[in-house]
Amino acid sequence: MLLLLLLLLITPSTLASECVPRTFQGDSFVCVCNSDYCDLPGVIKVPAAGSHTLITTSRDEHRFSIQNGSNDALPGEGSSVVVTLNHQERFQAMMGFGGAFTDATGINILKLTEESQEWLMKSYFSPEGIEYNLCRVPMAGSDFSTRPYSYDDVEGDVDLVHFNLTTEDYKYKLPFIHRAQELAERELLLFGSPWSPPAWMKENGMFNGSGGLLNEMWQPYADYFVKFVQAYSAEGAPIWGLTTQNEPLTGFQDWRWNTCAWTAEGQRDWIKTTLGPTLQAAGMRHLQLMVLDHNRDALPWYPATILEDPESNQFVDGVAIHWYDDDNTGPEVMSELHSLFEDKFLLYTESCDGWDAAPGERVILGDWYRAESYAANIIDKSSEFYKQPMFYSMGHFSKFIAPGDRLISSTVSSGYEHVRVAAFQHGSTDTASTIVLLNMGEDMETVTVDVRGSQEFVNFVMPAKSIVSVLVNMAATAH
Numbered sequence: 001m002l003l004l005l006l007l008l009l010i011t012p013s014t015l016a017s018e019c020v021p022r023t024f025q026g027d028s029f030v031c032v033c034n035s036d037y038c039d040l041p042g043v044i045k046v047p048a049a050g051s052h053t054l055i056t057t058s059r060d061e062h063r064f065s066i067q068n069g070s071n072d073a074l075p076g077e078g079s080s081v082v083v084t085l086n087h088q089e090r091f092q093a094m095m096g097f098g099g100a101f102t103d104a105t106g107i108n109i110l111k112l113t114e115e116s117q118e119w120l121m122k123s124y125f126s127p128e129g130i131e132y133n134l135c136r137v138p139m140a141g142s143d144f145s146t147r148p149y150s151y152d153d154v155e156g157d158v159d160l161v162h163f164n165l166t167t168e169d170y171k172y173k174l175p176f177i178h179r180a181q182e183l184a185e186r187e188l189l190l191f192g193s194p195w196s197p198p199a200w201m202k203e204n205g206m207f208n209g210s211g212g213l214l215n216e217m218w219q220p221y222a223d224y225f226v227k228f229v230q231a232y233s234a235e236g237a238p239i240w241g242l243t244t245q246n247e248p249l250t251g252f253q254d255w256r257w258n259t260c261a262w263t264a265e266g267q268r269d270w271i272k273t274t275l276g277p278t279l280q281a282a283g284m285r286h287l288q289l290m291v292l293d294h295n296r297d298a299l300p301w302y303p304a305t306i307l308e309d310p311e312s313n314q315f316v317d318g319v320a321i322h323w324y325d326d327d328n329t330g331p332e333v334m335s336e337l338h339s340l341f342e343d344k345f346l347l348y349t350e351s352c353d354g355w356d357a358a359p360g361e362r363v364i365l366g367d368w369y370r371a372e373s374y375a376a377n378i379i380d381k382s383s384e385f386y387k388q389p390m391f392y393s394m395g396h397f398s399k400f401i402a403p404g405d406r407l408i409s410s411t412v413s414s415g416y417e418h419v420r421v422a423a424f425q426h427g428s429t430d431t432a433s434t435i436v437l438l439n440m441g442e443d444m445e446t447v448t449v450d451v452r453g454s455q456e457f458v459n460f461v462m463p464a465k466s467i468v469s470v471l472v473n474m475a476a477t478a479h
Contacts, residue, residue, distance in 0.1 A: 016200065019063040022386070027369070028059045038119035039063065039387070040128040041399060045297035048430045050475035052458045055400070057392040059465035064392060067460075070242070071451065071475065076459030079448035082413040083437065084424050086453075087430060090407035095188060095347060096134035099124070099400035102144035108359035120385055121176065126183040131394030133186040135404060136349055137173060137239075139194040139228050141165070141207065142246070143257035151199040151228065153292045158220045163227045165235070177237045186403060191241035192228055193293060193349065195258035197221050202260060210254050212261035218270055219329050229284055241288030243320045243349060244271065249294055249302075264305035267291060268312045276315030288317040292348055296326035302336035316472025318345040366396075388473065396469045399459035400434045402426065419445060419462075436471040437462060 018256050019031035020040045026380040031039050041064045047053045075082070099105075109117055124471045142150040146169065154162040157404040165174075181188050196207045197317040201221055204211035213221055229239045244267055251261025262270075271291070279285060292303050306312050319337065334346055401424050410423035418441040426432040439445055439462045451472055 007200065017202060021063075023323075026389075028389050030388055031063055031391075032384055032386060033115045033116065033117035033119050033123070035119075035382045035468070038116075038123060040123060040126075040286075041395060041426065042066075043127050044399065044471070045409075046426060046471055049329070049431065050456075051475050052470060052472040054458075054460055055396065055469040055471070056390070056463065057396060057461040058466045059389070060463070062463065062466065064395065065385075069458075071472065072334065072457040072459050075448040075450065075456075075457050079446045079459065081445045081447045081462070082450060083415050083418050083421050083423075083435065083447065084411050084412075084450045084453075085435070086409035087425060087433070090425065091407040091409075092345075093404055093406045096132075096186070096303075096403045097394060098132035098134035098136075098400070100136040100138070100144075100350075101173045101177055101190075102138055102142060103146065103168045103172045105321075106146035106168070106176055107189065108147070109176060110172070112385060114472050115427075116383055118179075121179050121183055123387065124392070125180040125188075127185045129183075130267060130399045131389070132180075132398055134189045135177075135180070135191075136230070137190055137192050137237075139192045139225075139247075140343055141258050142195040145258075150196065152198050152209070152225065152230075153200075155200040158213075158217070160220065160223055160227055163224070163231075165231050169235075174235050174237060175230075189240040190232070190237060190240055191288065191349075192225075192232070193243040193246045194225075194260070195246045196260050198222065200418070207258045208255055210252060210261060211260075212251060212266065212284070213270075219272045222270075222275045225275065226278060226282045226284065229282075229287065231292055233430065239287060241290060241317070243290045243293040244275065244348075246320065247292060247294045248292075249298065264302045266364050268306040268309050269308065271315055272309060272312035276312065276351055285315075288345075289315055290318045290320040290347060290349070291316055293320040293322070293330070295322050296331075296333055297325040297329040299329075299333035300340060303337060303344075304340060307344065316344065318347055320347050320349040323348060323351040328419075330416075372455070393467060396467045398433075398472060400436070400469045405434065408433070419447075431474040433470075433472050433474075435472065437468045437470070439464065439466045439468075441465070 017039045021029040022032045023029045044053065047068065051070050056062045056065045088220055092275040108293050109120060112120065118307065124132050140151050141147065142434045149166060151165060152160050197213055199205055199207050201213055202211050203214055226240060232239050234391040245260055246260050247259065248262035250258040279287060292298060307316060338346065397477045403428050408423050408425050410421050411419055412419050421435060423435045435449055442464050444464050445462045447460055447462050449470060452474055453457060456474055458470055458472055
């Protein structure tokens with residue numbers, strides 16, 4: 001939502017098109033797309049052996065600016081920042097990057113002309129764009145909907161005779177999913193997440209508020225999951241995975257939006273007695289089932305409660321996480337969870353920036369801070385849309401880190417905490433890597449990347465407030 005990058009040079013037919021900048025109230029600028037034109041990064045392959053490609057985005061000037069060069073035999077003289085890679089120390093493989101097909105997304109895309117819609121979809125999903133491959137689909141209404149609804153709002157219909165997809169699916173979600181599938185070169189992985197069961201299945205009889213699923217509705221609601229998967233598959237949008245509940249802990253509050261309360265013990269018992277067996281009986285055990293789908297302050301205790309039980313563990317493949325408590329809860333809880341259940345993957349499934357801002361500040365056109373925020377952890381007129389800095393921030397990861405690429409060890413020279421780095425090895429190769437660097441400082445930095453351990457280097461200047469993706473292929477003769 002699996003292809004390896006080929007070892008080819010950029011050719012003239014795949015070169016990027018330039019940003020048309022416009023300044024609004026933010027501290028950076030947006031790139032303007034319309035019916036006739038849109039900047040696209042272009043098809044950017046891993047460079048030839050012994051060479052590298054630098055892709056730079058900065059607050060003040062650049063948007064996916066490309067520079068090619070040969071690897072150096074010596075480190076840069078007087079480099080302020082030294083990044084060292086260790087290809088022998090490897091960690092998890094990446095599953096992908098992406099967004100969500102929500103009602104709000106579709107509503108806004110439809111405000112554009114057909115030509116502008118095509119530019120937007122290409123920007124996100126095509127090989128010339130930033131190549132999203134992993135996308136979330138709300139199961140019925142969410143907080144990105146204009147109304148609360150489910151797929152069966154006929155009270156008491158426990159046999160789900162009246163289950164059906166809605167206008168929102170057929171108008172706002174499925175058409176754009178289909179176009180993304182057509183444009184994408186990588187396999188598009190879709191996973192469904194429910195915000196609420198039908199209101200009549202809940203203790204409070206409401207989509208929002210506080211309250212959980214009625215015990216007598218455990219089986220009908222499991223059947224509801226099956227019908228969702230079947231319905232989307234029938235519409236040509238096969239589902240790759242499911243989460244059991246979006247933010248299950250919000251349902252214990254008087255929550256404004258669609259929600260459903262689940263204790264960890266309750267989800268454990270529902271999964272092992274009802275949901276898991278129901279999916280299995282329907283021939284859907286291939287689906288990737290994820291638990292939690294909430295902030296990492298619930299790690300490791302919430303998923304651990306489910307996974308410590310062998311009967312529920314057998315049906316669970318991964319843990320879904322949101323980022324809204326990341327400033328308060330460090331990443332060590334994810335390592336702790338992984339050490340307990342090494343066979344389960346971890347996937348960030350939601351990370352909205354600006355959600356808690358005042359209404360007039362939720363979209364700040366040209367806001368570099370939010371791009372930086374994404375790296376560290378839109379649509380307006382009838383024929384124009386604006387590519388925010390966040391678009392390029394995400395693209396520095398989604399476009400250059402393919403599914404299956406593996407995180408490797410990387411360190412930054414001491415005293416430069418404002419420079420962050422993540423490095424990835426391409427697929428099964430041991431010569432090609434992508435290194436993504438974030439400079440959060442107000443000054444430019446001269447950087448040396450020690451690719452091979454004092455044998456091969458990439459030296460460059462990194463602008464202030466910038467993100468640089470380094471695609472590097474080590475010389476075959478030194479391998």
